[in-house]
Structures are given as structure tokens and as C-alpha cells.
Amino acid sequence: MKATTCATLAVRLMLGASLASMMLGSAAHAADEPVQASDDQGQLEQIVVTAQKVEQNLQDVPLAISAISADKVEKLGIRDAKDLSGLAPNVTIVQGTTNANAAVISIRGIPTPATETFGLDTANGLYVDGVFIARSGGSALDVIDVARVEVLRGPQGTLFGRNTTGGGIAFISRAPSKEFKLSAEAGYGNYNAFNAKITLDPGEIAGISTSFTYSHRQRNGVVDNLNEPSDARDPGARKGDSFRIAAKADIGGTGSIQYIFDWSKIDASPINFQLTNVASGAVRPPEVVGGVPVVVTQQAPVAPFLNTVNFLDPRCAALAAPTRDWRRTVCNDINSRSTDKAWGHNVQVQNDFGAFHLKSTTGYRFWNNDSVTDLDGIGAFTAPRFTQASLFNGMPASLLQFIPSIPAAFRPFIAASPVPTVQQNLFDTNNKRRHKQFSQEVEIGNESDSLDWVLGGFYFWEKGSEYNPQNSGFVLDTNSIFLGNFGPLGPSFVAANPARYRLVQTLSVLDYTATAESTAVYGQATFYPGGKDSGLRLTAGGRYTWDTKSMVRRQNGAAPLATPEQGRASYSKFTWNLMLGYDVSDQVNLYARIATGYRSGGFNAQDPAVAGVLPSFKPENVTSYEVGLKSELFDRKVRFNLAGYYNEYKDLAIAVPITNLAPGTFATKVTNAGKVTYTGVEAELTAVLTDNFTFEANAGYVDIKYKEFLAGLPVAAGQPLVNIAAYATPGYTSPFTANVAMNAQFPLGDNGMRLTGRVSYAYEDGKYSFSNVLSSPFNEVLKGDNRNIVDAQVAIDRIPLAGSEAAVRFWVKNLTDEHNLVRAIDFGQLGYGGGYYADPRTYGVTVGVKF
Numbered sequence: 001m002k003a004t005t006c007a008t009l010a011v012r013l014m015l016g017a018s019l020a021s022m023m024l025g026s027a028a029h030a031a032d033e034p035v036q037a038s039d040d041q042g043q044l045e046q047i048v049v050t051a052q053k054v055e056q057n058l059q060d061v062p063l064a065i066s067a068i069s070a071d072k073v074e075k076l077g078i079r080d081a082k083d084l085s086g087l088a089p090n091v092t093i094v095q096g097t098t099n100a101n102a103a104v105i106s107i108r109g110i111p112t113p114a115t116e117t118f119g120l121d122t123a124n125g126l127y128v129d130g131v132f133i134a135r136s137g138g139s140a141l142d143v144i145d146v147a148r149v150e151v152l153r154g155p156q157g158t159l160f161g162r163n164t165t166g167g168g169i170a171f172i173s174r175a176p177s178k179e180f181k182l183s184a185e186a187g188y189g190n191y192n193a194f195n196a197k198i199t200l201d202p203g204e205i206a207g208i209s210t211s212f213t214y215s216h217r218q219r220n221g222v223v224d225n226l227n228e229p230s231d232a233r234d235p236g237a238r239k240g241d242s243f244r245i246a247a248k249a250d251i252g253g254t255g256s257i258q259y260i261f262d263w264s265k266i267d268a269s270p271i272n273f274q275l276t277n278v279a280s281g282a283v284r285p286p287e288v289v290g291g292v293p294v295v296v297t298q299q300a301p302v303a304p305f306l307n308t309v310n311f312l313d314p315r316c317a318a319l320a321a322p323t324r325d326w327r328r329t330v331c332n333d334i335n336s337r338s339t340d341k342a343w344g345h346n347v348q349v350q351n352d353f354g355a356f357h358l359k360s361t362t363g364y365r366f367w368n369n370d371s372v373t374d375l376d377g378i379g380a381f382t383a384p385r386f387t388q389a390s391l392f393n394g395m396p397a398s399l400l401q402f403i404p405s406i407p408a409a410f411r412p413f414i415a416a417s418p419v420p421t422v423q424q425n426l427f428d429t430n431n432k433r434r435h436k437q438f439s440q441e442v443e444i445g446n447e448s449d450s451l452d453w454v455l456g457g458f459y460f461w462e463k464g465s466e467y468n469p470q471n472s473g474f475v476l477d478t479n480s481i482f483l484g485n486f487g488p489l490g491p492s493f494v495a496a497n498p499a500r501y502r503l504v505q506t507l508s509v510l511d512y513t514a515t516a517e518s519t520a521v522y523g524q525a526t527f528y529p530g531g532k533d534s535g536l537r538l539t540a541g542g543r544y545t546w547d548t549k550s551m552v553r554r555q556n557g558a559a560p561l562a563t564p565e566q567g568r569a570s571y572s573k574f575t576w577n578l579m580l581g582y583d584v585s586d587q588v589n590l591y592a593r594i595a596t597g598y599r600s601g602g603f604n605a606q607d608p609a610v611a612g613v614l615p616s617f618k619p620e621n622v623t624s625y626e627v628g629l630k631s632e633l634f635d636r637k638v639r640f641n642l643a644g645y646y647n648e649y650k651d652l653a654i655a656v657p658i659t660n661l662a663p664g665t666f667a668t669k670v671t672n673a674g675k676v677t678y679t680g681v682e683a684e685l686t687a688v689l690t691d692n693f694t695f696e697a698n699a700g701y702v703d704i705k706y707k708e709f710l711a712g713l714p715v716a717a718g719q720p721l722v723n724i725a726a727y728a729t730p731g732y733t734s735p736f737t738a739n740v741a742m743n744a745q746f747p748l749g750d751n752g753m754r755l756t757g758r759v760s761y762a763y764e765d766g767k768y769s770f771s772n773v774l775s776s777p778f779n780e781v782l783k784g785d786n787r788n789i790v791d792a793q794v795a796i797d798r799i800p801l802a803g804s805e806a807a808v809r810f811w812v813k814n815l816t817d818e819h820n821l822v823r824a825i826d827f828g829q830l831g832y833g834g835g836y837y838a839d840p841r842t843y844g845v846t847v848g849v850k851f
Helices: 006-022 070-076 302-306 314-320 408-416 479-485 487-496
Strands: 064-069 091-095 103-107 124-128 146-153 167-173 181-189 193-201 208-219 238-251 255-268 273-278 287-289 292-294 337-352 357-374 381-384 421-424 427-447 451-477 501-527 536-557 565-583 588-599 620-633 638-658 667-688 693-712 736-747 754-764 787-801 804-813 821-826 832-837 842-850
Touching: 064 070, 064 638, 070 146, 070 787, 091 821, 103 124, 193 842, 273 302, 273 821, 302 501, 381 501, 421 451, 421 501, 451 479, 479 487
Parallel strands: 124 167
Antiparallel strands: 064 146, 091 103, 146 167, 181 193, 181 842, 193 208, 208 238, 238 255, 255 337, 273 832, 287 292, 337 357, 357 427, 381 421, 427 451, 451 501, 501 536, 536 565, 565 588, 588 620, 620 638, 638 667, 667 693, 693 736, 736 754, 754 787, 787 804, 804 842, 821 832
16 A cells, blocks of 8 residues: 555644544444433443344444434435445445446455456455345445444455455345334435435234335436537436335234345446546556566557547547546437346245244345446547558558558559548447345344354355457557668658547457356354353354355456366365453443454456466455454444454565567456455444434554565466555555534424434545555556545424324535546546546435425
């Protein structure tokens, strides 16, 4: 990680310390009903979570957890995991690119993959009612009736399994009510945004309680595509419909069975790609690392090329000039669109047999994604096209006579022939993804005054396919051909060259199918030596996992493969954790934790095959050491939690650039080449200041150091990869994060009606999108902006209305209208880069009623 200046670092640490000592973290309650930050006595609510597979007070769990209540989810308009960014320390989430639903989740500096390819697994688990969601694109959650959200930080390799090396996020929905309930809300905002949601619980009928929810959400785009007349199809636009059915029945007085079906469809124009940097084409000499010359990526001369092209829409010419400043207009000759359909079944059966209780969770989910994306933002143009056959077109016959391969009779014809042209853009792609998964988990356990224990078994299977055509244009400086191949005639050809910069049109398709199967057994026990009131807790747990991965690739280039390439790999791993908790007093407890985790190995869909066999990469492994303090002070008016951790990460899977490919192509090979350490601190504090005000905040800092980063390709052939740790940068990670908020409430009479308000401020350090500047030349200049986001809302709720209650809420997000670059793409050899910007200021009003 690049070093931060001492002064800047000191300011950040002081800010983090002040936040930790003044403000509050997120609070929640495990009950189905929404709760407030404080109860009627002005105390903080007790928080119950199930992070250890049993119900426990948040303050008793010896690991770092943030919990968000249903009430807070509703107030903040949380629709899916992307909306959680900043609500917990060291947790940041950036949006997807070609897919409006996808996101890159980073917890404690460990991010999920930035691509939806099916060969790479996530490093942070996402769970919905106990079902693991394997792909973030299939996690549309608009329709969930949330009871709470739990954000678990640190490896969760025992109870939640593989692919939780950073942590996990669990959404828990509200169970159907046995009583009649009806709630509805509708809202309107700028960009013609409209949303509506209705939930009906008819009550218990014939022993079965049910719940029905329907949600609709839409808005226009947030930037104007000059080539698209409809605002509803501009970048940032979306239209989604979702519904959910839940049914629950009691069994024998001690058990229950619950079935949930959800379905959603979202049509969107993903956020806009903006051109920010173009290359001159100047030669980049090798970088000497440890005395070894290392290959660096050579960039195509896009900057001079764009000065020579003719744009189909003259208005787009100005947008071909790259800029870091956010633009309100864009030229997409291809209207970027993404359609996501996700649906699934969830069956939960549980019963208390006295000596133990049993729970079974079965999940079967589907996700389909179809997208088409413009990845340059400058529109289509007409430009000289490069082909081998037309290299000498337009050259004088006096020069052509020196080319022995050109017969004399053809020289006048070639001299009179123009250089062919092509109508093209720099890059566009479309994708068709299909995914399905099945999971089954069974757990048994029990709690007593001296021992809590749980044993479980887990099975998971998934299959995904991707068909991804790509159309890119590589700018070729043909002068380099003449100077490099024609000796003393080279300068003469250069002087007579009718079109120095020509475009190589590259059409390719990536077509593959991937499958994965995982089986695990696990167990964990917490022992209370003197009973639960003694203040001492000892926890030990372990999990053994078996994974099998396979991939069949039918095409990875211009033409389908005559014989599909295949790969198959198996992995197994034992992960464990040890935890110690001790109550210093009734208000303060300390804990220590050692935990391990691993992310399964797999296949990179674009890795070159060896004799028809696709190479696989190994799993990643992490060992985490954590100590923490949890406290509730001043008659439960202040809750302060503090955690410090040190993680050792081995076999980090990284993308190593492949430089021996044909000009105009760029690919990477995934290999286990990294050793990294993560050192961090987190603080959350909640305070009831008065009957009218509460204050909340969190802060987190992580220092990432690369010990080994074997990604440097030596200039000399046959030499081992070079350690370029000094050049490594952590992707999609903010070293420092902070979030503060003031909440207010004032009664408006004796009937319960009240005025509420909230103002929050969130800060995130800018994020790198790539691992090093040697393979990604624009890595430094494309680093994301530091984010300073202010949100606010004011509401009147609990309004009496004919036996029901109503609420009206006015809200604004990004109050100061920040235009932050949050994610980037460096196209390497193609010679240009750009990025994606967060939403501008949005605001609106929401009206709701509950019966």
C-alpha cells in the first residue's frame, strides 16, 4: 500500500479516536417489530443477534458485529447490500459496471472479485435468511421485509464456511404475523423517481400465517446520453418489480416450518463510463525491480488517434477529450442496458426436542442476466482501418517498386487505392449469464447455563454459464511498422503514409460453463466455567470443507474451439477459531479471538489453456488475531465497542498480465502470488444524549502491507516472476472510513405523533481499482476520490389515522452534490482508461401507512 503522509495519517487517527469516544455505532433488535435507538426510559435497546447460530446479546458475542434494525433499514432506504456502505467500520461497497445489481464488497481490506465471472468466488459471504448468495448480481433484495441486518467482520470460516475471509453480511427477514397487518408506502423524487411497496399479513388461517409483499421502483437516468432521446433509458435509469410470499406454520407447539418464495426483475441502464485518460503511445521502458528489468504494459496511441477520426454525431467530438471532471452528458452509440431476473425458494424447518433443537434450511435460487454495454462513452466514429492487405494503399508507386512482393502491374492500382475505413467505437460488450444454485444446511444445538453448542452439515452446488462477445478497437501506429521493418526506406514510407494511425477491429467471444460443489461439517461450543453469570466464556470451533470445481470453455477468441478446453480441481481445508470472553464488570467485557478462513481456488475463464487443459489456482488462506472491548455505560445510555486486528493472508490470488499476446489484445492469468498483512482498528459508539437526541458513529482504519507480490514478468525469457510488492496497491479498499449521525425526535402531542430527523456524514478514503502501476499504467491517476457524503431526512410519523398510523418522510442523499469517481477501468494495451461516478444529489418524499 502506498504510504500516507505522516500529517494526513495523524489527522485521520485523531478523527477516528474522537469519533470512537463521542459517537455511536449502529443498533438493532432481533425482534420482528421495528425498534428505536432508545426505549421509553431513554436507554439503549438490548441487541440480540444470531451470528453464532444461537440468539445472543450483541455485547456477549466475542467478535466484531454491527447490527442494523428494521426501523433503520426503513428510514435509510436500504434496498440491498450496496446501501450498507459506510454503516459499519471498515466496510465499503462500490457499485457494479455492466450489471446494475452487482457490487464489490470490501470488509477489513479484503474485497470480493470485481467481476461476475463464475470461476472466481467471493471473499465476503452474503446470506439471505440463512441461504448463501453465491453471486452478487443475484442479490436483489427490494422485496425483503427486513427484521435486521448483521455485518460480521473478520473470517467466519467455522459457522459460515469458505469464502468469508473478510467477513459476512446476513439479511434476516420478518416472519409472517399471526395477526392481520397491512402496510403500504409510496414515494417520489427527482429524476422522476417513483417507488411503491405494499405488505399484507392476513393473519393466521387454518394454522398457517402468511405474508405477501410487492415492490416497484423506477427512476430516470442521472446523466444525459446525447444519442438516447428517452430519459428513462439514460445511464443510471432503472425499473424494477419484485414480489415475495412467505408462509409459516407451527408444528406440535415446539417447531415450525416456513416457506419463502421471492421473484424480481430489474431493467436498468447501468451507471455511465466516462473517459478520463488516454495514452500518447510513447514507449514505456522496462522497470528495474531488484536489479531485474520487468516488462510494463505498452499503451496504444489513443490520444493522437482521436484527433484524426470523424464522429458520426458531431456533438460527441468534445466528449472525446478526456477529463476527470464529472460530465452531465455522454455519447453512447450503444445504449447500455442490463436485465436481471432472480428468483428462489427457501424452506426452513425447526423444532425443539428438549435435549437439543434442530434447524434445516434449504435454498434453491436462479439468476439470469442479459446486458449490453458501451465502454468508452465517446460515441461511434469513422477511422482508417488496418489490414495487412491494405498496408501500402495510397503509397506512391515510386516507393512500391522497392517491395518485391508487389508485382509492377499492381503498383498503380495500390497507389490509387484509399486506406479502408471502419465505423467503430473503442469498446463495447454484451453478456448473457445464467446461474442456478442449491444449498442444504442442517444444524443441531442446545444452550444451557454452562454450555452452548452447535453441530452442522452443509452442502452447496452451483452452475453458471457466460456468453460474452466483445468488440474492441486497437489503435496501431503504422509508422512503427515501416521504421521497424524497411530499413533505410522506412523514413520515406513514413513521410508518404496517408494514415499513420489505423484501427485494428478485434472481435472475440468468451463462452464457458462452470460448476462447483461444496460439502462441509462443522461444530462449535461455548463453555461457561462458572455459569453464564460468571463472566467467563470459552469458545472453540472447527469446520472441514471439501470443494470441487470444473470449467468447460467453448470459445476464448475470434472463433469457437474445435475441441472445448476443460479443467477440474478439488480442494479441502480445515478452518477453526478460538475465542475468549470475560466480563470485567456488568458494563464492560473483553474478548480475544483467533480465527482462520479460506477462499476456494478455481479457474479464471480467460487463462490460456495448456494442451487443452485449463489451469486452476489454489485457495487463499487467512489467519486473524483480534482483541476487543464491548461496553454499555451510564445506565445503558452509552454503548462503546472497540476492536483491533491483525490478519495474515497467504496465497493471495492475483491477476498477472500476459504480455506475449497479439497486439490489440489484453488478458491476465490468475495465480497465487501474494502474501499480505492487514492491521486495523475499529470503533463504534452509541449514545442517548437526551430524550430528544441520540448520536451515532463508527470509524475504521486498516493498514495493508504486501510482503510478496509475484507479478513482475522479467524481460528475459524463462526467468521466474519478480516480487513487485513495493508497487502493489490494495484494490477497492478505503484505508480510513468514518460515519457520524445525529438523530432527533420530538413529540407532537399526547397521541404518539412525533417529529423525527436525521443528519449523517460519511467519509471514505479514495480506492484503487487495480493492483499495480506496472500492468495498469493509469492506476495512480484513476484512483477514486475521497468521499464526503451528507444525507438528511425529516419525518412526521405515528400520525393517527382511523385506527391506523401514517408517516411522511422527506429525504435527501448526497446533500452537497459530490461528484466522486468511485471505480475505474484501465484498458491496458488499448491505451485508455476511465471510471464510474457515484450518484449526484437525489431527494424525494415518501408517504406510508400501517394498519
